[in-house]
Amino acid sequence: MHLDHGHTSHGAISADARRPDGTRRALRIGLGGPVGSGKTATVAALCRVLRDTLSLAVVTNDIYTREDAEFLLRNAVLPPERIQAVETGACPHTAIRDDISANLEAVEDLEDTVGPLDLILVESGGDNLTATFSKGLVDAQIFVIDVAGGDDIPRKGGPGVTTADLLVINKTDLAPHVGSDLARMARDAGEQRGELPVAFTSLRAEDGIAPVADWVRAQLGAWTA
Amino acid sequence: MTSRSALLVLADGRFPAGGHAHSGGAEAAVRAGRVKDAAGLESFCRGRLHTTGLTSAALAAAAAYGLDPAALDAAADARTPSPALRAVARRLGRQLMRAARATWPSARLDALAAMYPRGAHQPVVLGTTALAAGLDAEDAAYCVAYETVGGPATAVVRLLGLDPYQATAVLARLVPEMDQVAERAAAAARQGIDALPAASAPLLDLTAEQHAAWPVRLFAS
Structure with missing residues (x-):
């Protein structure tokens, strides 16, 4: 963290909790996980349940298209000026971990143009089990996997499954159809993660996003406390 | 002689x-x-x-000589006919500025950031960064010459699955020319802003405009 504000008068450099004008910046939550696990659907569902009470924006990191941003636009989960796409040069994990400059620019631009914001969701492009967000970019991160990707993923671990602040195991409605053992996934996740929370979701169910939305609200409560 | 290690960090x-x-x-x-x-x-x-490598290297060298950054930024604009590439140069300048201010805090970088909150041209920021890092105009020119070819080489490894050893061998074969270009750029910058080269690659300008309109692409430019 850069606590020395001597050089931050024109744009925050990295993880400072305050904006250049001294106000508190938005809480930033990253969402990562393998391709097809439901990251964009999770972001869309979160926007729908949170947008009436919070000022929200989204940054997407598509690998080679603007599809994620366009999905959110098409579904009108937020007005277009609240959604920004970052291009990642074929390397989504680089843009969220090793060189976060384009993403920091996107979150700062969103705060400048549509702020003040309470929450910015930063969605990673679909990557592998090692992709995690830099602490210079987000304050907390959610890792999204799904039951159809194989019920051995929690056992395999990896930085995303093991260290994310919240592990979401999505598409539980598919478990009986793909032969995934939810109890085993819960047990393995618990062994990998210790005290860190796990949420099982089925976004097709009524209010299926509730456990994730509750967690996000708790993070916001801690951030603004 | 400036710090070689600082140059390695920047390059x-x-x-x-x-x-x-x-x-x-x-x-x-x-x-x-x-x-x-x-x-x-x-x-x-x-x-x-x-x-573009020679032109950018000379702009960076001129900034590292301490020439007026606003005049250099205007000179960079004048040498970048493609609006897409002007936007890219400013975006990359802004991103470099963020990294530079965190890495080598300096009043000169702060002043440039204040003047161009949306980003100055990347070579101008790079030259100013070199100065903040204790490097000189030649170092800045070498840095630009290297990144001019290093960036495309890495990209082509990803795009074609080109053998990475072959791609690196390409860079090694270009070393004498990188040296020449950096020396020429630094020499031009020593003559002042009116002597800066304006070499350009029209095909790069044209394809940059087309590329910016592609709906599906791996790289931002």
């Missing part, structure tokens, strides 16, 4: 200044079939080095 492709998302025009050249292998990569890099 390292891992320096987090946003370059990884850009191909320097290589993605358009690969799609058009002009770069298919190591030989094509070498020709592409050679062309880029002696045109």
Whole structure:
């Protein structure tokens, strides 16, 4: 963290909790996980349940298209000026971990143009089990996997499954159809993660996003406390 | 003699200044079939080095000499006919500025950031960064010459699955020319702003405009 504000008068450099004008910046939550696990659907569902009470924006990191941003636009989960796409040069994990400059620019631009914001969701492009967000970019991160990707993923671990602040195991409605053992996934996740929370979701169910939305609200409560 | 280690830190492709998302025009050249292998990569890099590479290296050297950054930024605009590439240069300048201010805090960088909150041209920021890092105009020119070819080489490894050893060998073969371009750029910058070269690559300008309109692409430019 850069606590020395001597050089931050024109744009925050990295993880400072305050904006250049001294106000508190938005809480930033990253969402990562393998391709097809439901990251964009999770972001869309979160926007729908949170947008009436919070000022929200989204940054997407598509690998080679603007599809994620366009999905959110098409579904009108937020007005277009609240959604920004970052291009990642074929390397989504680089843009969220090793060189976060384009993403920091996107979150700062969103705060400048549509702020003040309470929450910015930063969605990673679909990557592998090692992709995690830099602490210079987000304050907390959610890792999204799904039951159809194989019920051995929690056992395999990896930085995303093991260290994310919240592990979401999505598409539980598919478990009986793909032969995934939810109890085993819960047990393995618990062994990998210790005290860190796990949420099982089925976004097709009524209010299926509730456990994730509750967690996000708790993070916001801690951030603004 | 300036610090070689500082130059290595600044020139390292891992320096987090946003370059990884850009191909320097290589993605358009690969799609058009002009770069298919190591030989094509070498020709592409050679062309880029002696045109936009020379121009950018001289701008960076001039900034490291301490010439007026606003005048240099205008000079960079005048030398960048493609609106897409002007936008890219400013975006990368802004991203480099963020990394530079965190890495080598300096009043000169702060002043440039205040003057161009949306980003000055990347070579101008790079020259100013070199100064903040205790480097000189030649170092800045070398840094630009290297990144002019290093960026496309990495991109082509990703785009074509080109053998990474072959791609690196291309860079090694270009070393004498990188040295010449950096020396020429620094020498021009010593003559002042009116002597800065204006070499350009029209095909890169044209394909950058087309690339910016592609709906599906791996690199931002």
